[in-house]
Amino acid sequence: MLKEEMSCGNRSRARVCDTCRAAASTVYCRAHISYLCAGCDARIHAANQVVWRHERVWVCEACERAPAAITCKADAASLCTSCDADIHSANPLARRHHRVRILPITGCLVGPPATHLGEPVGPEPGRFMTHGAADEEIEEDETGSWFLLNSVKNKNQSNGFLFGGEVDEYLDLVEYNSCTENQFHDQQQQHYSVDQQETIDGTGSDSVVPVQCLEVEVKEQQLFKHQQHEMEYQPSKAGFCYTASISHSVSMSSMDAGVVPDSTMSDISNSHPRPPKGSIDLFSSPIPPQFTPMDREARVLRYREKRKTRKFEKTIRYASRKAYAETRPRIKGRFAKRTDIEVEVDQMFSTTVMVESVYGIVPSF
């Protein structure tokens, strides 16, 4: 029932995963000619080296029903050709948005991608979840204390969970969890690799799927479906339910990347399988969660992964504003008024763009 509500209610618009038929698809695999949710994508494409290199593209963030063809830097969104045409023909300003052909992604999508854009952002896109021994030692204390803290709080809080400073961290964990929980646990060390080089030069493209691989995939899918079913509601284990509907873990990635496309933000609220304040359900559970050793280990692992991806640098909330700020004239670093000439040139440029766009030329500045 729960699953049906998710798919039929919240995400009736989005194309459902061709594999699990439950969650909203987030990527389109060219080799498989199928739409996959994040969980199924990770499951299927982590099976072996061959499928690992399958080229995939994000599903259009606007219609959520077609493979994205371009990436709009101003909107920080991946769009299909149809939505691109609709959105960027709306006004002259929109026509000036810098758009680039989307690059296919390969590898195992464990957790959110660094950016929904087709380009890597600094060292982030790799998000290699490698564990250095030294790091692990350093983290051990903090991790332990954090978890101990939670445990203490768990006991102290009448509602069964922590509030205050740790809430955020935990909520993040839950969010992260919702994105990655469906990955296979034995793939936790797996990389999240957006190997663009490989795909660009074509060596990574691979449309041939060996039979053996397919067999593996079928087994994986069956196993995954089984796990999914088990995961739907397990009050005795964790005190709250997971669902398989991952619904655009992509969106969260955008936030991690420091760019928050508005469309995806709304996406989260609209499509999230849990209630808008999913944590409320979690916290309002009358029964404090009892962590088994395995639960604890899993949570510690998730906490570590989350810690690795923590970012303290400035977060760009509006990519379009950033784009304009970068093109704005300055005097000693301060924004300066545009001269009349500059305004005229700008207007001329925009009209030129309008004319060009009639002929289907994608403007860029």
Add this chain to the structure above:
DNA sequence: ATCGAATTCCTTACCACATCGGTAG
């Protein structure tokens, strides 16, 4: 060990204006 000068590092304010988001008609 203490002091002052020099150097390095870090934080913050400033600017213009497109965009956002709320409100009214």
Add this chain to the structure above:
DNA sequence: CGCTACCGATGTGGTAAGGAATTCG
């Protein structure tokens, strides 16, 4: 209920200025 117009608030980046921290004689 949906659309449009209006308007104040917001956020954006590069630089300079100022203060804190560090180094050196």
